[in-house]
Amino acid sequence: MAVTLKDIAAEAGVSLMTVSNVVNGKQARVSAATRERILRIVKDRGYVPSASARSLAARSSRLVGLLVPAEGEASLTIDPHTVEVVGMLERELRRLDYHLMLRGIARRKEITEALKSWNLDGAVLLGFQDAEIDRLDAGAIGGVALVAMDSYSANPLALEVRSDDFGGAELAVRHLVALGHRRIAFAGPGFSATGVVRKRYEGYRKVLAENGIEVDDALVTTVEIGHDEGLAYGRRLARERPDVTAVFTTADILAIGVIEGLAAEGRSVPGDVSVIGYDNADIAAYVTPKLTTVAQDLPGKAAEAVRLMMDRLAGKERPERATALGVRLVERGTAAPPPRRGGSGR
Amino acid sequence: MAVTLKDIAAEAGVSLMTVSNVVNGKQARVSAATRERILRIVKDRGYVPSASARSLAARSSRLVGLLVPAEGEASLTIDPHTVEVVGMLERELRRLDYHLMLRGIARRKEITEALKSWNLDGAVLLGFQDAEIDRLDAGAIGGVALVAMDSYSANPLALEVRSDDFGGAELAVRHLVALGHRRIAFAGPGFSATGVVRKRYEGYRKVLAENGIEVDDALVTTVEIGHDEGLAYGRRLARERPDVTAVFTTADILAIGVIEGLAAEGRSVPGDVSVIGYDNADIAAYVTPKLTTVAQDLPGKAAEAVRLMMDRLAGKERPERATALGVRLVERGTAAPPPRRGGSGR
DNA sequence: CTGAAAGCGCTTACAG
DNA sequence: CTGAAAGCGCTTACAG
Numbered sequence: 001m002a003v004t005l006k007d008i009a010a011e012a013g014v015s016l017m018t019v020s021n022v023v024n025g026k027q028a029r030v031s032a033a034t035r036e037r038i039l040r041i042v043k044d045r046g047y048v049p050s051a052s053a054r055s056l057a058a059r060s061s062r063l064v065g066l067l068v069p070a071e072g073e074a075s076l077t078i079d080p081h082t083v084e085v086v087g088m089l090e091r092e093l094r095r096l097d098y099h100l101m102l103r104g105i106a107r108r109k110e111i112t113e114a115l116k117s118w119n120l121d122g123a124v125l126l127g128f129q130d131a132e133i134d135r136l137d138a139g140a141i142g143g144v145a146l147v148a149m150d151s152y153s154a155n156p157l158a159l160e161v162r163s164d165d166f167g168g169a170e171l172a173v174r175h176l177v178a179l180g181h182r183r184i185a186f187a188g189p190g191f192s193a194t195g196v197v198r199k200r201y202e203g204y205r206k207v208l209a210e211n212g213i214e215v216d217d218a219l220v221t222t223v224e225i226g227h228d229e230g231l232a233y234g235r236r237l238a239r240e241r242p243d244v245t246a247v248f249t250t251a252d253i254l255a256i257g258v259i260e261g262l263a264a265e266g267r268s269v270p271g272d273v274s275v276i277g278y279d280n281a282d283i284a285a286y287v288t289p290k291l292t293t294v295a296q297d298l299p300g301k302a303a304e305a306v307r308l309m310m311d312r313l314a315g316k317e318r319p320e321r322a323t324a325l326g327v328r329l330v331e332r333g334t335a336a337p338p339p340r341r342g343g344s345g346r
Numbered sequence: 347m348a349v350t351l352k353d354i355a356a357e358a359g360v361s362l363m364t365v366s367n368v369v370n371g372k373q374a375r376v377s378a379a380t381r382e383r384i385l386r387i388v389k390d391r392g393y394v395p396s397a398s399a400r401s402l403a404a405r406s407s408r409l410v411g412l413l414v415p416a417e418g419e420a421s422l423t424i425d426p427h428t429v430e431v432v433g434m435l436e437r438e439l440r441r442l443d444y445h446l447m448l449r450g451i452a453r454r455k456e457i458t459e460a461l462k463s464w465n466l467d468g469a470v471l472l473g474f475q476d477a478e479i480d481r482l483d484a485g486a487i488g489g490v491a492l493v494a495m496d497s498y499s500a501n502p503l504a505l506e507v508r509s510d511d512f513g514g515a516e517l518a519v520r521h522l523v524a525l526g527h528r529r530i531a532f533a534g535p536g537f538s539a540t541g542v543v544r545k546r547y548e549g550y551r552k553v554l555a556e557n558g559i560e561v562d563d564a565l566v567t568t569v570e571i572g573h574d575e576g577l578a579y580g581r582r583l584a585r586e587r588p589d590v591t592a593v594f595t596t597a598d599i600l601a602i603g604v605i606e607g608l609a610a611e612g613r614s615v616p617g618d619v620s621v622i623g624y625d626n627a628d629i630a631a632y633v634t635p636k637l638t639t640v641a642q643d644l645p646g647k648a649a650e651a652v653r654l655m656m657d658r659l660a661g662k663e664r665p666e667r668a669t670a671l672g673v674r675l676v677e678r679g680t681a682a683p684p685p686r687r688g689g690s691g692r
Numbered sequence: 693c694t695g696a697a698a699g700c701g702c703t704t705a706c707a708g
Numbered sequence: 709c710t711g712a713a714a715g716c717g718c719t720t721a722c723a724g
Contacts, residue, residue, distance in 0.1 A: 050465065
């Protein structure tokens with residue numbers, strides 16, 4: 001039913017090989033005349049090469065996996081910030097004539113299964129914890145070009161692409177300090193889960209130290225990313241730590257929850273408390289007041305991921321160090337000078 | 347390098363065929379004893395069947411395409427509402443041992459190319475306009491099970507999955523009428539683009555008619571979906587139609603923009619004007635006041651899409667009529683009785 | 693510049 | 709219950 005190389009070859013009166021060479025653009029090997037003729041037939045008949053046959057016969061499948069954690073029976077959780085990266089990844093890959101296979105990973109061995117089964121040329125690991133990247137072992141990965149997004153794993157098997165998390169935190173906390181804040185809280189998921197959070201925490205500490213502000217560990221709180229979690233934390237903070245005048249948060253959705261929690265306890269943002277988010281998700285511009293946040297270079301991240309993967313596929317050496325994509329502070333309405341209090345100051 | 351059927355067969359001292367039968371669970375064909383032995387070897391050696399070889403040799407690729415429009419050089423635009431469906435689709439398919447290929451479609455013929463190239467068993471068309479679905483032609487589609495999401499196309503080549511758009515609009519507008527509104531505007535993208543909008547418009551008209559409210563075409567406005575578009579429309583509405591006390595919108599993001607535009611012109615929601623959105627996106631719960639909106643049954647939509655596709659793949663008859671997934675009104679803070687005016691009433 | 697042969701890793705009838 | 713043969717649609721060396 002479907003038209004094959006053989007059909008084209010028969011119609012053109014040449015061998016399979018010649019058609020194959022033409023279709024694959026190996027110009028030097030075929031005369032211009034027969035190339036034209038073959039190309040015309042290919043077009044007329046609507047010939048499209050079989051990717052599975054190619055994948056089987058050649059070394060390359062031109063298929064890249066997009067692997068995303070999926071807990072048990074749950075469906076993939078792709079946050080808005082991530083989904084943008086997915087779209088950009090797809091476009092970059094498509095430009096290069098690669099295809100993207102989206103796969104949820106419930107158990108660890110599914111990573112290797114996906115790689116083997118479809119003979120993937122490469123894979124992007126999106127949203128995995130550093131510890132999971134660490135555990136990848138060479139035997140199972142084979143020659144697949146693996147890119148771990150937002151990872152600080154030391155596993156040499158994976159190429160790493162990430163933003164300048166340390167710098168992003170510096171930007172946010174410096175802004176807060178410049179505004180006059182001294183009691184600045186830090187809220188984000190546990191450090192062990194992702195190096196991203198640790199780096200941001202380190203950036204936070206550095207700026208405090210630079211400014212002679214003592215780090216108060218009671219102000220550093222583990223809060224899972226989510227609106228409700230942020231809300232609960234915001235309420236607690238308002239009740240238990242009225243001295244805190246600013247919060248730096250590792251995600252916009254968390255920040256938005258915090259603001260709502262603060263408000264629920266009668267504290268206004270940014271009048272009483274300043275809040276800074278992270279990611280500059282669309283939503284940051286829709287809430288009231290609009291969220292001050294740290295923006296990542298998402299297109300840069302996607303492009304870099306694909307570039308690294310292609311370099312690796314082309315046999316290039318792994319770069320000495322992971323590049324950190326740029327980051328910038330987006331000032332909107334949730335950061336302002338601290339309120340003047342009854343002179344407690346510090 | 348990779349272990350193949352042949353390797354397993356050699357180690358087990360049986361033929362390729364027998365291993366194939368075992369791996370594919372054709373129980374009746376192999377004795378329990380040899381099956382156990384083969385399974386053990388498969389596991390020990392970490393054998394994973396080659397999907398491309400299978401796809402080539404068998405009729406089925408067990409691959410489903412997720413086709414999403416991508417204009418020119420742009421990357422896919424997957425709105426938050428859509429991305430949830432993607433995650434759920436992936437999960438359902440994964441359960442059934444299918445894989446999902448994500449593909450942006452810039453030019454129409456890329457649809458057929460994707461189908462042919464990867465020998466897809468099925469494809470889900472997400473976000474295409476009805477007119478594009480209409481244009482699909484049988485030759486190119488072959489036996490692929492096509493599911494068009496949110497489509498009202500009459501093309502028999504595609505199975506259709508959609509929400510009860512008519513009913514959703516009824517719910518929203520009835521709520522508004524019950525609250526006492528008579529001048530209710532409708533804002534959404536052009537009707538021709540998607541039947542979804544048309545159905546919602548029809549639901550809107552029906553409820554007005556039911557309640558003896560004359561439909562004022564000047565109150566029906568084409569507004570592309572987007573925050574800024576909504577904002578601009580909200581401002582215009584506030585300036586030009588102060589008599590309007592309620593707006594029904596075909597998307598949450600649009601509604602949020604409208605609210606902001608109204609506010610920019612000094613009109614409060616829901617004090618002066620009520621606004622109802624559509625989709626119940628996460629964001630609806632984060633804005634202030636929280637958005638009243640129509641929720642779709644997203645898990646149901648994804649499950650239905652997969653069910654229809656599998657039925658089709660199993661050779662079942664196409665159902666008589668497309669099922670419309672349920673819909674419900676989520677009452678939050680943006681719909682209230684109209685303000686009492688200087689007695690204009692109507 | 694062009695082609696005949698072998699093989700990629702499977703499945704599908706068909707025999708026994 | 710088990711197997712030998714053919715073939716899916718391509719690409720890769722290797723010849724000419």
